[in-house]
Amino acid sequence: xxxxxxxxxxxxxxxxxxxxxxxxxxxxxxxxxxxxxxxxxxxxxxxxxxxxxxxxxxxxxxxxxxxxxxxxxxxxxxxxxxxxxxxxxxxxxxxxxxxxxxxxxxxxxxxxxxxxxxxxxxxxxxxxxxxxxxxxxxxxxxxxxxxxxxxxxxxxxxxxxxxxxxxxxxxxxxxxxxxxxxxxxxxxxxxxxxxxxxxxxxxxxxxxxxxxxxxxxxxxxxxxxxxxxxxxxxxxxxxxxxxxxxxxxxxxxxxxxxxxxxxxxxxxxxxxxxxxxxxxxxxxxxxxxxxxxxxxxxxxxxxxxxxxxxxxxxx
Amino acid sequence: xxxxxxxxxxxxxxxxxxxxxxxxxxxxxxxxxxxxxxxxxxxxxxxxxxxxxxxxxxxxxxxxxxxxxxxxxxxxxxxxxxxxxxxxxxxxxxxxxxxxxxxxxxxxxxxxxxxxxxxxxxxxxxxxxxxxxxxxxxxxxxxxxxxxxxxxxxxxxxxxxxxxxxxxxxxxxxxxxxxxxxxxxxxxxxxxxxxxxxxxxxxxxxxxxxxxxxxxxxxxxxxxxxxxxxxxxxxxxxxxxxxxxxxxxxxxxxxxxxxxxxxxxxxxxxxxxxxxxxxxxxxxxxxxxxxxxxxxxxxxxxxxxxxxxxxxxxxxxxxxxxxxxxxxxxxxxx
Numbered sequence: 001x002x003x004x005x006x007x008x009x010x011x012x013x014x015x016x017x018x019x020x021x022x023x024x025x026x027x028x029x030x031x032x033x034x035x036x037x038x039x040x041x042x043x044x045x046x047x048x049x050x051x052x053x054x055x056x057x058x059x060x061x062x063x064x065x066x067x068x069x070x071x072x073x074x075x076x077x078x079x080x081x082x083x084x085x086x087x088x089x090x091x092x093x094x095x096x097x098x099x100x101x102x103x104x105x106x107x108x109x110x111x112x113x114x115x116x117x118x119x120x121x122x123x124x125x126x127x128x129x130x131x132x133x134x135x136x137x138x139x140x141x142x143x144x145x146x147x148x149x150x151x152x153x154x155x156x157x158x159x160x161x162x163x164x165x166x167x168x169x170x171x172x173x174x175x176x177x178x179x180x181x182x183x184x185x186x187x188x189x190x191x192x193x194x195x196x197x198x199x200x201x202x203x204x205x206x207x208x209x210x211x212x213x214x215x216x217x218x219x220x221x222x223x224x225x226x227x228x229x230x231x232x233x234x235x236x237x238x239x240x241x242x243x244x245x246x247x248x249x250x251x252x253x254x255x256x257x258x259x260x261x262x263x264x265x266x267x268x269x270x271x272x273x274x275x276x277x278x279x280x281x282x283x284x285x286x287x288x289x290x291x292x293x294x295x296x297x298x299x300x301x302x303x304x305x306x307x308x309x310x311x312x313x314x315x
Numbered sequence: 316x317x318x319x320x321x322x323x324x325x326x327x328x329x330x331x332x333x334x335x336x337x338x339x340x341x342x343x344x345x346x347x348x349x350x351x352x353x354x355x356x357x358x359x360x361x362x363x364x365x366x367x368x369x370x371x372x373x374x375x376x377x378x379x380x381x382x383x384x385x386x387x388x389x390x391x392x393x394x395x396x397x398x399x400x401x402x403x404x405x406x407x408x409x410x411x412x413x414x415x416x417x418x419x420x421x422x423x424x425x426x427x428x429x430x431x432x433x434x435x436x437x438x439x440x441x442x443x444x445x446x447x448x449x450x451x452x453x454x455x456x457x458x459x460x461x462x463x464x465x466x467x468x469x470x471x472x473x474x475x476x477x478x479x480x481x482x483x484x485x486x487x488x489x490x491x492x493x494x495x496x497x498x499x500x501x502x503x504x505x506x507x508x509x510x511x512x513x514x515x516x517x518x519x520x521x522x523x524x525x526x527x528x529x530x531x532x533x534x535x536x537x538x539x540x541x542x543x544x545x546x547x548x549x550x551x552x553x554x555x556x557x558x559x560x561x562x563x564x565x566x567x568x569x570x571x572x573x574x575x576x577x578x579x580x581x582x583x584x585x586x587x588x589x590x591x592x593x594x595x596x597x598x599x600x601x602x603x604x605x606x607x608x609x610x611x612x613x614x615x616x617x618x619x620x621x622x623x624x625x626x627x628x629x630x631x632x633x634x635x636x637x638x639x640x641x642x643x644x645x646x647x648x649x
Contacts, residue, residue, distance in 0.1 A: 035497075037464055042388055042416070043418070044388065044417050045417075048414065048417055055411055064403075064407060065403065128400055129400075132399060133397060133398045134398055134399070134400055137392075141387055141388075141412070141416050142385075142387050142415075142416065143384075143415065144383075
């Protein structure tokens with residue numbers, strides 16, 4: 001098997017000087033072997049979908065792409081992990097009994113970084129295929145539309161999960177090193193992971209839908225950033241107004257209108273988090289069900305919109 | 316390889332294919348038609364990506380309506396438009412497309428190296444595609460269609476945008492795909508003349524209906540014509556005329572000078588070749604007269620001539636004389 005690769009490579013390197021290359025190689029003789037048919041296995045549709053998934057996931061961190069495209073995702077990943085490392089260092093040095101920041105709170109604090117990452121990588125994942133018309137090529141392969149959408153969505157959500165889950169792992173490892181209460185920390189870590197998993201699905205879906213609207217990367221980036229910041233800015237402003245004008249009941253309902261506050265609401269109601277809403281007036285379990293339903297509806301809606309989006313793109 | 320039966324595709328406003336029945340065997344087949352004749356629609360249906368309005372089609376014996384995925388695993392497709400991301404190398408891109416066709420990682424890498432070499436990409440395959448020339452990009456597009464060793468490739472206008480040299484190279488490559496690789500080819504073009512050298516079989520469609528389907532030899536070898544040019548000598552100051560008279564005496568049919576306008580037309584004799592013996596007669600006659608034989612070559616009719624309304628009385632009579640095709644063919648005559 002390795003000899004065959006060697007053949008291809010050497011013949012490629014020196015088109016006209018195949019014999020010279022063969023002499024240098026000594027042990028391996030280079031023959032012009034002509035065309036060889038492929039008799040090996042063909043792994044079909046599910047394998048092709050997995051290949052697209054792993055290629056997209058690696059691509060979301062610039063792996064397998066140019067050095068330039070690794071810069072931004074790697075910087076954002078480092079920025080995401082740095083606060084966790086600092087917290088852990090401080091906690092160990094000062095012998096804290098609990099972490100100064102909840103696991104569930106971490107993603108809320110770093111939402112700007114997550115937003116930037118999504119804005120830069122979602123268009124990279126889908127706009128490129130649209131812009132350079134690679135999509136029809138994919139559909140000339142065994143995969144179907146549903147495979148393409150699932151692979152891209154799965155890869156984006158996984159990339160976000162890696163981004164948001166890594167600092168939680170650092171916090172958890174640090175808390176164990178600092179000999180904090182094991183059961184307590186494990187429970188918090190678990191709740192944190194569930195929360196960021198939900199966040200990854202929600203953000204990934206919204207990001208891809210916005211990015212897939214246009215083949216222009218720049219528009220995609222702008223659309224994602226605008227959607228996340230404007231919705232959050234508007235919601236938190238209105239919540240603050242409602243809070244200061246004593247309309248406390250409105251605070252928890254307003255939270256339904258931006259992705260970050262949605263996640264905040266769900267984890268306040270079900271994952272033991274302390275809400276970041278004004279006055280910590282997060283939703284109770286009853287209203288929390290509404291939050292959860294809205295999140296699920298958005299995730300499924302994103303999937304449906306993506307499926308619809310690619311209906312017309314085949315060839 | 317491909318069979319269609321009463322295949323129709325209707326869009327709300329246009330009928331792209333109209334009850335098209337075809338049977339395409341192994342080899343290189345040209346699918347010719349003007350822009351909008353239904354070539355791309357046909358390819359979409361054959362890949363199982365677009366359902367036919369009525370009728371049925373099979374590719375490699377598989378029904379396009381039910382076995383699209385299985386067909387696409389065994390068929391390669393080279394689109395007409397650009398489809399290459401500029402920021403990855405040809406190797407990376409083709410490896411990825413090989414895996415998308417179901418090849419395991421190691422096999423994908425090996426086949427990519429092989430295939431890129433076969434289409435003529437060497438050192439440059441490690442550089443980003445963005446810096447490639449049009450000819451190189453076309454080769455990458457062809458490579459991704461061949462990398463999974465399909466039984467059939469569908470090439471949509473592969474010579475688009477290439478200069479004459481690149482065009483010839485691409486056509487030679489397409490020929491090799493069948494002769495050396497053993498892969499059958501369906502190649503579309505709106506240029507009739509291009510397919511003459513490349514294809515074994517040509518299918519002409521227009522307005523979604525079948526205009527003609529026959530082998531290239533039927534098109535071009537209805538009559539084989541021999542073109543002969545000789546020198547003048549002292550004994551025969553006009554060698555051409557002397558030869559003409561001698562050949563007529565020998566019982567061969569000579570055409571009137573139909574090569575008007577071409578340089579040296581007056582000195583070329585066009586002789587109807589009835590078989591092998593015609594060559595011998597010409598050779599012997601030239602030798603007897605003591606003339607220098609400048610050339611003796613087979614003149615093939617161009618496919619385009621077959622569709623041209625014939626004024627020449629010596630040409631066979633059954634011709635499709637569709638106007639758009641006549642124009643398309645004439646353009647290609649350079």
